[in-house]
Amino acid sequence: MKNYLILISMLFLFSCENTVKEDANDYSKITLTMDTVMVDSGDEIINLRGGLWSSTINSDQSKLYQWDFQAFTLDIISLDELLLERKVPFEKEGPNGVGTNVNWMSLPDDNQILLANFEGMGIFDLNGKKLSDLKLEKDKFEGDSLLEGEIFQSKSFLIGGGSVVYGLLVNPWRSAKSSMSKVDFESKTIKKMKLPGEEELPEYIVELNSDQMMTTITSEKTIQKFGNKLVLSSTGYTDLYILDLENDSVYHVDYSPQLSAKAKKGGYPSEVKSVEHLKEVIQGIHAEINFQPLIWDEIKKIFYRFSFETSPMENTDWPLFLSAEEKPLSKLYLSILDEDFNLLGESDLSHLGSVPTYAFVKDGQIWSYVNVEDELGFVRMTINYELP
Numbered sequence: 570m571k572n573y574l575i576l577i578s579m580l581f582l583f584s585c586e587n588t589v590k591e592d593a594n595d596y597s598k599i600t601l602t603m604d605t606v607m608v609d610s611g612d613e614i615i616n617l618r619g620g621l622w623s624s625t626i627n628s629d630q631s632k633l634y635q636w637d638f639q640a641f642t643l644d645i646i647s648l649d650e651l652l653l654e655r656k657v658p659f660e661k662e663g664p665n666g667v668g669t670n671v672n673w674m675s676l677p678d679d680n681q682i683l684l685a686n687f688e689g690m691g692i693f694d695l696n697g698k699k700l701s702d703l704k705l706e707k708d709k710f711e712g713d714s715l716l717e718g719e720i721f722q723s724k725s726f727l728i729g730g731g732s733v734v735y736g737l738l739v740n741p742w743r744s745a746k747s748s749m750s751k752v753d754f755e756s757k758t759i760k761k762m763k764l765p766g767e768e769e770l771p772e773y774i775v776e777l778n779s780d781q782m783m784t785t786i787t788s789e790k791t792i793q794k795f796g797n798k799l800v801l802s803s804t805g806y807t808d809l810y811i812l813d814l815e816n817d818s819v820y821h822v823d824y825s826p827q828l829s830a831k832a833k834k835g836g837y838p839s840e841v842k843s844v845e846h847l848k849e850v851i852q853g854i855h856a857e858i859n860f861q862p863l864i865w866d867e868i869k870k871i872f873y874r875f876s877f878e879t880s881p882m883e884n885t886d887w888p889l890f891l892s893a894e895e896k897p898l899s900k901l902y903l904s905i906l907d908e909d910f911n912l913l914g915e916s917d918l919s920h921l922g923s924v925p926t927y928a929f930v931k932d933g934q935i936w937s938y939v940n941v942e943d944e945l946g947f948v949r950m951t952i953n954y955e956l957p
Contacts, residue, residue: 596905596914600953608945609652615644615945621927621938625674625682625724630931634682636671643682645695646945648931657697659684665699667691677727687720692731703727703734703754710752713761716740722747726794728814732756735799735812736792746774747790749801749810749819764801764810765821771805771835773854777847778840784889786851788833791862804859804893806832809910824912828902829876833857848885855879855893863906866930871913872906873935873952877924894924925950 608615616637623636626648633646642656659667668688675683681700682693690703707715718740725736732755739747751760775786788805799812809822825831834857841847856879864873879896901918925937925948935950 712758822910874904
């Protein structure tokens, strides 16, 4: 497939009151232009069955690394050239084995990649050679207790020359509760961090316990790295937890948007007995406000954060694990925060009709993933503010 550019003639002016603080730019009035670009995969196929769920981007946003769970390859995609550079084959077993699958990945640097699953984590070079294993073994660590079955959930980060991992420890088979943790694989120590005010946040865990199946629905948490800070966010509320890597301390950030609620209402049942009842609960959860992870703009030194509400599905035959982003959109908002996480302004972007997903900023534009007839594409948004 050849590189091509689909121009979408969209120019919107969105207005709302500048609600939070005075700033040189008027973040309540923005102009937004968009286009869509496609990735040239040549004679190969970029597998999009899971979207970009198992993917990561390097530090300068020049390359996307996407795991193909069927071909068992790491697809290296140039975002500068918009083409698939190569597919790196990996082994399931043996000295360079990844395991049965890859659930998430992160980049310690531009020459190594951390691949993880329920069985453990491994550090590999970009030719598929395993450099080291990182295994959590219950009786071999000191400090805070490693509970039975606990593993690192979702994307975690390798710090300190390849021996220290920060992330969320959770037992995915027994509990949806997670703890922000620091694990030093060299000194064999575990530190689980106290998050101030965490017990007051509207967390929810809904368990389905029926003859058909057993599963758990909970809010999604994300950890992101920005410079010397790790940021923990949730789909359920605006609150952020900032881990300062220089002094190994955590602090809490709270802001209150005025266009939407600042958190989900909570109060959902802790257990349901049927798939039908669980779907009803999920409809209600997704209809309330849902917050996306932060998006850092290195040029403007600001964060973007999308949030949205959905409309209930008319039928009940949708897949149980259909994400909120895939539901019919009711409201879409964009919040803009400064580098200290102060809210600068908000805009209603419901006119867009869909939620930007797997979003990042490259060359001053917000890029978000789009599947165009099973080909990898990105919608690029250029946001301009009213100058004083």
